[in-house]
Amino acid sequence: xxxxxxxLSLLAGAYLVAVLEAWLATGRFRLAAPAWAAVALLGRExxxxxxxxxxxxxxxxxxxxxxxxxxxxxxxxxxxxxMANLATGALFVNAALAYVLVALLxxxxxxxxxxxxxxxxRFLGQVIAYSMLIVMPITAVAMRAESLxxxxxxSSQEAVWNILYQPIGFVLFxxxxxxxxxxxxxxxxxxxxxxxxxxxxxxxxxxxxxxxxGRMVLVITLAAAxxxxxxxGWMGPVLPPWAWSAIKILAVSAAMLLGGYTLPRIREAHLLxxxxxxxxxxxxxNLFIVGVMVxxxx
Amino acid sequence: xxxxxxxxxxxxxxxxxxxFMSMVEVTEDLPRSRDGLPMEWVEVPFGPMFPGLPGxxxxxxxxxxxxxxxxxxxxxxxxxxxxxxxxxxxxxxIAHLEAMDPLAPVAYRLLACRALEAAxxxxxxxxxxxxxxxxxxxxRIASHLGWLAMLGLxxxxxxxxxxxxxxxxxxxxxxxxxxxxxxxxxxxxTARLVRTPLLRSRLHGSGIVxxxxxxxxxxxxxxxxxxxxxxxxxxxxxxAFEMTERQGGDGFDRLHIRLDxxxxxxxxxxxxxxxxxxxxxxxxxxSGAGHASLETPRGEAQLRLVLESGRVVQAQLDTATTxxxxxxxxxxxxxxLGDALTTVCSLDLSPWEVTA
Numbered sequence: 001x002x003x004x005x006x007x008l009s010l011l012a013g014a015y016l017v018a019v020l021e022a023w024l025a026t027g028r029f030r031l032a033a034p035a036w037a038a039v040a041l042l043g044r045e046x047x048x049x050x051x052x053x054x055x056x057x058x059x060x061x062x063x064x065x066x067x068x069x070x071x072x073x074x075x076x077x078x079x080x081x082x083m084a085n086l087a088t089g090a091l092f093v094n095a096a097l098a099y100v101l102v103a104l105l106x107x108x109x110x111x112x113x114x115x116x117x118x119x120x121x122r123f124l125g126q127v128i129a130y131s132m133l134i135v136m137p138i139t140a141v142a143m144r145a146e147s148l149x150x151x152x153x154x155s156s157q158e159a160v161w162n163i164l165y166q167p168i169g170f171v172l173f174x175x176x177x178x179x180x181x182x183x184x185x186x187x188x189x190x191x192x193x194x195x196x197x198x199x200x201x202x203x204x205x206x207x208x209x210x211x212x213x214g215r216m217v218l219v220i221t222l223a224a225a226x227x228x229x230x231x232x233g234w235m236g237p238v239l240p241p242w243a244w245s246a247i248k249i250l251a252v253s254a255a256m257l258l259g260g261y262t263l264p265r266i267r268e269a270h271l272l273x274x275x276x277x278x279x280x281x282x283x284x285x286n287l288f289i290v291g292v293m294v295x296x297x298x
Numbered sequence: 299x300x301x302x303x304x305x306x307x308x309x310x311x312x313x314x315x316x317x318f319m320s321m322v323e324v325t326e327d328l329p330r331s332r333d334g335l336p337m338e339w340v341e342v343p344f345g346p347m348f349p350g351l352p353g354x355x356x357x358x359x360x361x362x363x364x365x366x367x368x369x370x371x372x373x374x375x376x377x378x379x380x381x382x383x384x385x386x387x388x389x390x391x392i393a394h395l396e397a398m399d400p401l402a403p404v405a406y407r408l409l410a411c412r413a414l415e416a417a418x419x420x421x422x423x424x425x426x427x428x429x430x431x432x433x434x435x436x437x438r439i440a441s442h443l444g445w446l447a448m449l450g451l452x453x454x455x456x457x458x459x460x461x462x463x464x465x466x467x468x469x470x471x472x473x474x475x476x477x478x479x480x481x482x483x484x485x486x487x488t489a490r491l492v493r494t495p496l497l498r499s500r501l502h503g504s505g506i507v508x509x510x511x512x513x514x515x516x517x518x519x520x521x522x523x524x525x526x527x528x529x530x531x532x533x534x535x536x537x538a539f540e541m542t543e544r545q546g547g548d549g550f551d552r553l554h555i556r557l558d559x560x561x562x563x564x565x566x567x568x569x570x571x572x573x574x575x576x577x578x579x580x581x582x583x584x585s586g587a588g589h590a591s592l593e594t595p596r597g598e599a600q601l602r603l604v605l606e607s608g609r610v611v612q613a614q615l616d617t618a619t620t621x622x623x624x625x626x627x628x629x630x631x632x633x634x635l636g637d638a639l640t641t642v643c644s645l646d647l648s649p650w651e652v653t654a
Contacts, residue, residue: 027460114342118364118635184454185496193350193452193643194636264497265454267636268364 003083009246010072013223014216017253021216024261038209046205049112056110060103060199061207064214067099072221076151078234078241089150090142093225094135097180100218101127104182104189104199107211111202119198123189125268126179129275130186133176136283137169140290141229144298154233161232165293168286170230172279177222177256179271181215184260188268223252331362332632339367344639346374346649350452351642352401354649359630359638366638369627373619376652381613388414388581391603391610399650401444404437405594406651408576409601413613417588417605418581427533429574434592435563436477436573439484440469441595442556445646446487449553452643453500461487474572481564488557501549505629505641508547512625514618515597516555517645521547527593537569549644556646583608594618596646617651 018034026033048057073096074089076082086092101123108120142148144165145156163170179186190198203211227233227248234241236248325336344357351357354375360368386394391414396407408430415422422430443466450459465487469480491497507513509523518525522545528534529541542558544551585607591600597618604612622645630638 024456025460114340114361117340118361121364184456187454188636191454191636193454194639196349260456262457263455264450264458264494264500265636266496267500268634270499 002081006072006077006081006083007069009077010069010217010220011213013220013246013249013253014213016250017216017219017257018212020254020257024257041204041209041212042206044205046207047202049202051112052202053110053112056106057202058110058207060107060110061203061211061214063099063106064103065210065217067096067103068214068218068221070099071096072217072224074150075221075224075228076154076233077224077245079151081242082151085149085151088148090138090148090153090229093150094138097134100180103214107199107203108189111199113202115195115197115201116199119189119191119195119201122198122268123182125272126182126186126188129272129279130176130179133172133275133279133283134180136280136287137166137173137176138229140166140169140283140287143287143290144294150228150233154228154235157232157235161235162230166230166286166290168282169290170226172283172286173229174226174252174256176279177226178260181218181222181256183219183256185263185266186271187260187265188271191265193265219253219256220249223249223256226252329362329367331365331367337362350448350639352448352647352649355642355647357626357642359635361635364635366630366633366635369630369638371623371626373623373649373652375649376619381610385606385609385611387609388605389578391613392576392578395601395615399648401648401650402437402441402594402596404433404576405592405599408434409590409592409594409599411576411579412590412592413588413601413603414579414581414605414610415588416590417586417603418579418584419586420579420581424533426574428537428570429572430576431533431537432567432570433573433575435566436469436472438563438595439477439480439560440466441646442560443469445556445595446491449640449643452640453497455497458491474567478564478568481561484560484564488561491553491557497553498550500640501553501644504549504637505633505644506546506548507625507629512621513597514621515593515595516552516559517597517618517622519543520551520555521545525598527591527598534566537566539566549640552644552646581605581608594651596648596651597622599651615651615653617648617653619647619649619651620653622647623652 015034018037019031022033022037023029071093073083074086074092076085104123105120108116108118108123111117141153141162144162145153147153157165182189190200195201200208200211224245227245231248231252234245236244239247328336329339331337340361342359342361344359345351346354346356354373356372356374358370359366381391381394392407392410395410396403399406443462446462447459447466450456450462465480465483469477472480507517507521509518509521513521513523514525519542522543524541524543526541528539542555542562544554585605587602587604589600589602591598594617599618600616602614603610625645626642629641633641
């Protein structure tokens, strides 16, 4: 039952993210816009490129969706509402997100198109930039909770949320999450102005619909991870726990989309330089500070 | 668009009955990058309809990884000559030139009017000249806003794309009070763009051009050249026009120049105080040769024509984009793909005005 409720919640969240994205793109708030867009995509011919790597081409959109769902499986919406409360939950999130790279590389290679190929390789470069900025802040969060259980991580924030306890980690994780979900300004693999859609360029119809659904679910999953790791998860007064989780997840998703809307796409070389020269030293400083604080004020 | 070499390379790696080959043997026929690394080069077309590039521009890039190894560029909508072989009446010629470049119709209409007037020995009234300038400057603002919208699309800056597009549409239809109301909006836009660090880092150092005789308009002025047809225009001089320039010659300087020019154009429009669309010139059955030059939003355009009994029988047009397109092969060489396309966008090319 939990699994069904969480999956439906993820899909509902993904729909609301799509509404917000369409609102930002067109300037008009239309609650039905994603539904119409989905109907249009499903009704359109699903064209296959001339010489695709068929297995990669067909698998990639589904794999992206599965990766996002897998990562969400260990993230609790309330103390009892979690698909799988694994002892290695925090680590599992990171492991599941690794398949986003695999999905995008498969989409890039499988399409047999230069735009998609360059998009796929761009994302590989992007992963090299952001991956440590996902792992190291999660490590600091687990240090405070003294557990990799995601429910324990939420419980460890009862006195002070991690956004205040380790703000550097929050900023790094938030930015890296945007890069994982290839949201602007980190939308290098699907850049319209550079690559006419990049890894998405050769997808049409139902395949494109699944690809886009996977991306929206990924955004919700990463917002849920940010909520669990830094915003006290389900904690909050008056409202039931699941409602607080939902509010926080949607707020983080909106912040991610709004942030990208107001910024131009980052240059690939700059992304790598900033992540390695600034991000990783900051992540190490964060680990050190959290380590000291755990000893003084757990 | 297909990556035949890439997949062919993959097919070559099938094992089966193939003997072992060392990496040296596998890569011996591949082209070499500047650093000596053997890579499979891919030839990719960008255009003639590509988001973030002007419609009608066909850019064919040979990519060495994600770096540009070779560039070929051509316009698929321009280059057809300025004049039909049979010649045109004065009215027909004005309409023909106006329709030639949909990105700057007023500028070309005015250029045609001026050249015809010069050929027919006519001098328009001073107030008419001033008001024509106001129309031209309004088109300059709209054109620069259109360029900003394209820059927004090219760089994934959705906020800029949306706002600049909306303002461009407003500007194209604006009367005097409305366009003066836009002043504060344009000032706010300018301040916002100059203060956006990611935009600065995106454009800073991209597509640096050095002063040369091939440069025109904002591209030349961003490289520190005093190159503006308005400097020598008496009507502009009477309006206390002063040219803006910068020294760096990169994409960010070109952005700055265009932002400054929008403010400057607003000030000129305010000084003039009204618009007068360039109307058809009544040349009667006049004959003669005429020359006119004019600063279009993309740079100086020059028109020489010969009028015989009221018909234009010869015309020669010289435009900024014709020169700027020639810069691309050297300018894009070894640039990362994203930077290369931003560089192309920053030149604000109009494939329609290519004459050769």
